[in-house]
Amino acid sequence: MIQTTNDSSWQEILAGTIKNTEELCRRLDLKQDALPADHPLLKNFPVRVPAPFLARMEIGNPNDPLLLQVFPGAAEANSTPGFINDPLEESNANPHPGILHKYKGRALLLVTSSCAIHCRYCFRRHFPYADNLPGRQHWRESLDYIANDTSLSEIIFSGGDPLTLPDAYLGWFIEELSRFDHIKRIRLHTRLPIMIPQRITESLCELLANPRFQTILVLHSNHPGEFDVEVDEACQKLSQAGVCLLNQSVLLKGINDSPATLAALSERLFSAGVLPYYLHLLDRVIGAAHFEVNEKDASVLMKKLQATLPGYLVPKLVREIPGEAAKTLAV
Numbered sequence: 379m380i381q382t383t384n385d386s387s388w389q390e391i392l393a394g395t396i397k398n399t400e401e402l403c404r405r406l407d408l409k410q411d412a413l414p415a416d417h418p419l420l421k422n423f424p425v426r427v428p429a430p431f432l433a434r435m436e437i438g439n440p441n442d443p444l445l446l447q448v449f450p451g452a453a454e455a456n457s458t459p460g461f462i463n464d465p466l467e468e469s470n471a472n473p474h475p476g477i478l479h480k481y482k483g484r485a486l487l488l489v490t491s492s493c494a495i496h497c498r499y500c501f502r503r504h505f506p507y508a509d510n511l512p513g514r515q516h517w518r519e520s521l522d523y524i525a526n527d528t529s530l531s532e533i534i535f536s537g538g539d540p541l542t543l544p545d546a547y548l549g550w551f552i553e554e555l556s557r558f559d560h561i562k563r564i565r566l567h568t569r570l571p572i573m574i575p576q577r578i579t580e581s582l583c584e585l586l587a588n589p590r591f592q593t594i595l596v597l598h599s600n601h602p603g604e605f606d607v608e609v610d611e612a613c614q615k616l617s618q619a620g621v622c623l624l625n626q627s628v629l630l631k632g633i634n635d636s637p638a639t640l641a642a643l644s645e646r647l648f649s650a651g652v653l654p655y656y657l658h659l660l661d662r663v664i665g666a667a668h669f670e671v672n673e674k675d676a677s678v679l680m681k682k683l684q685a686t687l688p689g690y691l692v693p694k695l696v697r698e699i700p701g702e703a704a705k706t707l708a709v
């Protein structure tokens with residue numbers, strides 16, 4: 379295992395993420411075929427791995443399930459029919475820069491394009507962030523969209539990863555939203571408590587404990603090996619701040635597509651105080667075809683999972699269908 383310094387600030391760890399394949403292989407003592415550094419898929423969506431996540435990978439193991447989520451293998455370059463740039467057709471649900479309105483009663487705020495990690499299966503890996511991130515001075519009209527739509531009761535902070543933003547900027551969004559009486563809940567979709575658990579500071583917890591809102595944080599963990607003591611502590615701090623913790627995973631070939639791994643993930647999540655919520659079928663984005671598990675195999679897997687776990691530990695298998703007002707149950 380690779381050691382990390384536990385007392386670095388989350389900003390230092392974020393700034394120090396590994397940003398190229400050579401460095402990743404060197405740190406893990408691997409010699410791997412990968413996409414060439416000048417391949418457009420890698421230039422547009424480079425490697426990104428933070429040290430705490432790297433520290434949970436096994437040195438010398440090219441099939442480590444955490445590594446496979448971030449390693450840009452040559453398979454990314456295969457062209458596969460049906461895999462496209464915008465598989466969820468989000469460009470049709472983008473009424474103002476920074477706003478996605480896909481679901482009934484809920485809207486997404488795309489508050490940043492940055493992530494602590496680049497997941498090679500990410501459905502937003504080709505998202506046109508440059509056209510979609512208003513500068514702070516231009517957020518007013520996007521926020522007016524939320525103010526004027528009283529059918530909205532929940533705002534989902536998304537991106538990118540919203541917890542890569544400094545507290546002051548996050549706090550500004552929360553403060554703005556608190557002026558709209560119809561907004562009852564805020565939800566954050568984030569991998570930071572897993573990737574850089576140091577991000578869960580006291581000041582962040584104070585921010586999220588705002589009594590004006592019910593606050594939900596949806597982690598994105600795909601494998602039980604992503605958890606360690608520091609992640610447990612981060613989850614505990616969030617729970618103590620009154621934040622409701624849920625998890626969503628993506629079903630990924632070679633990473634978590636076995637009943638034993640998914641059962642272990644559910645057990646591990648619950649021991650950290652997190653409820654398994656969704657298991658997503660892969661969104662068919664260019665570069666990610668090698669991760670796909672077909673619906674028939676996924677359904678067999680779910681039946682085995684249901685036979686293993688109590689119902690509250692079985693996530694719902696879902697897929698997102700463009701234009702639908704909510705996720706669609708796959709079984």
Ligand code: SF4
Nearest residue numbers: 493496497500538569
């Ligand atoms: S953290 Fe989320 S938004 Fe960022 S690359 Fe991974 S899946 Fe995509």
